Amino acid sequence: MSRIHTAKRSFVTRNVNLNDGHSLSSQVPEEGDLVLARVDRIRQHGRLENVDGRRVHLFKGDELILVAGNRYATDQFHAVTPNKLGSCQLVAAGGIAANVVGKSAQVKPATEITLLGTLIDQAGKKLNLKDYRKLQPSYIHPNTASIPVLMVLGSDMNSGKTSMACSTIKGLSCDGLKVAGAKLTGTGAGPDYWKMLDAGAFRVRDFVDNGHPSTVGLSVNKLIDLLRIIKSDAQQSDADVLVVEIADGVLQPENQKLLSDPRFLQEISGAIVAADSATAAVYCCERLIQHGIPVHGLGGLFTRSELSSEEVGLQLGLPVYRLEELQRPATANYLMNLVSREQDNGLRCAF
Amino acid sequence: MLPVAGKERRVVIPAARALPVWIYLPEKIKQPDRIIVAVHGISRDYQNHFAAYRKLADKLGCGLLVPEFSRATFPRYQQLAKDAGSQRADTELNTLLIALRVQLQQPFLKIHLCGYSGGAQFAHRYAMLHPQNIASLVLCSAGWYTYPDSEFEFPYGVSNWPTWLGKLRLKEMMKLPTLVMVGELDTKREKSLRQSKALDAQQGRTRVERAVNWVDAVNKVKQQSSDGLVEFRQLPAVGHDFKASAESGGMMFHIESFWKEIEREKVCIA
Numbered sequence: 260m261s262r263i264h265t266a267k268r269s270f271v272t273r274n275v276n277l278n279d280g281h282s283l284s285s286q287v288p289e290e291g292d293l294v295l296a297r298v299d300r301i302r303q304h305g306r307l308e309n310v311d312g313r314r315v316h317l318f319k320g321d322e323l324i325l326v327a328g329n330r331y332a333t334d335q336f337h338a339v340t341p342n343k344l345g346s347c348q349l350v351a352a353g354g355i356a357a358n359v360v361g362k363s364a365q366v367k368p369a370t371e372i373t374l375l376g377t378l379i380d381q382a383g384k385k386l387n388l389k390d391y392r393k394l395q396p397s398y399i400h401p402n403t404a405s406i407p408v409l410m411v412l413g414s415d416m417n418s419g420k421t422s423m424a425c426s427t428i429k430g431l432s433c434d435g436l437k438v439a440g441a442k443l444t445g446t447g448a449g450p451d452y453w454k455m456l457d458a459g460a461f462r463v464r465d466f467v468d469n470g471h472p473s474t475v476g477l478s479v480n481k482l483i484d485l486l487r488i489i490k491s492d493a494q495q496s497d498a499d500v501l502v503v504e505i506a507d508g509v510l511q512p513e514n515q516k517l518l519s520d521p522r523f524l525q526e527i528s529g530a531i532v533a534a535d536s537a538t539a540a541v542y543c544c545e546r547l548i549q550h551g552i553p554v555h556g557l558g559g560l561f562t563r564s565e566l567s568s569e570e571v572g573l574q575l576g577l578p579v580y581r582l583e584e585l586q587r588p589a590t591a592n593y594l595m596n597l598v599s600r601e602q603d604n605g606l607r608c609a610f
Numbered sequence: 611m612l613p614v615a616g617k618e619r620r621v622v623i624p625a626a627r628a629l630p631v632w633i634y635l636p637e638k639i640k641q642p643d644r645i646i647v648a649v650h651g652i653s654r655d656y657q658n659h660f661a662a663y664r665k666l667a668d669k670l671g672c673g674l675l676v677p678e679f680s681r682a683t684f685p686r687y688q689q690l691a692k693d694a695g696s697q698r699a700d701t702e703l704n705t706l707l708i709a710l711r712v713q714l715q716q717p718f719l720k721i722h723l724c725g726y727s728g729g730a731q732f733a734h735r736y737a738m739l740h741p742q743n744i745a746s747l748v749l750c751s752a753g754w755y756t757y758p759d760s761e762f763e764f765p766y767g768v769s770n771w772p773t774w775l776g777k778l779r780l781k782e783m784m785k786l787p788t789l790v791m792v793g794e795l796d797t798k799r800e801k802s803l804r805q806s807k808a809l810d811a812q813q814g815r816t817r818v819e820r821a822v823n824w825v826d827a828v829n830k831v832k833q834q835s836s837d838g839l840v841e842f843r844q845l846p847a848v849g850h851d852f853k854a855s856a857e858s859g860g861m862m863f864h865i866e867s868f869w870k871e872i873e874r875e876k877v878c879i880a
Binding site: 524544545547548549550551552553554569572573575576577578589590592593596597600601 | 623624625626627628683694695696697700701704705707708709711712739740742743774776777
């Protein structure tokens, strides 16, 4: 067996047919290219998510199949696609190889790796995620407007978005609805993907399914197209509702551009907000409402504190949900009625 | 887009599209952190409300907001929502207020909340949930009320308060300056008046009796603390008619006096 097939394979390569990998090349990797890397020194990430979701342990000298890409993670690393083979870092457990340009003080330095080569097929063409898309642009359904889309957006990374999204999916599916889940932005990773499936989503899609290892630096046009493609995919599979999680917070550069674009607002029926503090919850909610997005409830880490929940409730007068409340069919029914009604109402733009 | 000073405009805020509102900002704003919210009854005669309150907005120098709670979206706005799964009138109004606080750059904006008939029902129930948003409460000719009394089940009292509505804030509601009015001839038991033996026994048979009894019940609670009592006025020679109450019944005069008194007290405290 070749080194390509014996190497530990990362989650973000899940859609790739590795049998296409014929050999290694010394070509400079570009974003989305598959690379073979060797572990030199284990630091922050001591495990790698494989395509089945298992977090396999790493050892010095292990060879890994990763994808070259960027990362923007306020709680971890800011990293860019490597511009040469050789030393770089493993910046996400999902399998992103990149050069770190900044990091949060709360994490260790990134695990050190060496890029040994770029995977190429028999014809010498580099293997890139874009050639293995599950979601094709040609799939855009002519009537994507008719599926309600509930967006889950947060104040920051690790503010409780995925937990809120998954609890909402759980509640909606317990209410008898066929729920599709999606991550529109972020860095390719398994936990959110698997958790949405475990919560009851019958189908989960993300940017990796459209050929992107992460969405850092993607234009707003591409992100809106991606959302339309995901909506179309959900619609074609007869989903009743799509729950879309947006990574990071409202101040993240791509998120700011998205929220300011009327075409994006057209695609969203309503939002729930996750926040890590009462102040962040109020700020996020005000931002979304100013952008023209109905906020149907708030939750996230701040709900661990009764006092913080009270502060948010008093300041905004909107529902504050703990996770168990989102999982109730009655809450799901309320949210579904709101997003369905909003979807029927047509055009929206910022206030 | 908000109207320019001195003009009114029908505004649909994109984040609260279900609730169009008429907004008026007077040329001379004396109370930038206050806005009048006047809520119509089930006939949805928001135009009459707008016309009547616009003059008051000019006199007091604060903005005016008149919502249009449509039959289709808010069939039971008087009770805040039809049921747990339906769109809520109170949270839609709150979304509007969040947007206005940012737009007007008034983070401490509060409302003088006024309601007539079904609008008065909405107003006092809204006050039980969101008293922090309210500067004063004016209720005129409500058909029936929720009592601050745990002997009666919601919506007649506060026992079994529905958790989906959120936290009941009676103590804070009791602190609100409140004026209750009713036309002295508002004694007909027409079809639109909710009627049952139990309701009649608890609250009275007519809007006049029901207003008097609710004011008594609230004042009994208020007397247990140092909160000021609810003011009560009967409007002479008018029945259940918003226009007549506003034009000849003295309703707007009483509201103006009530607000001026609140402002005087505010100045004295300051």
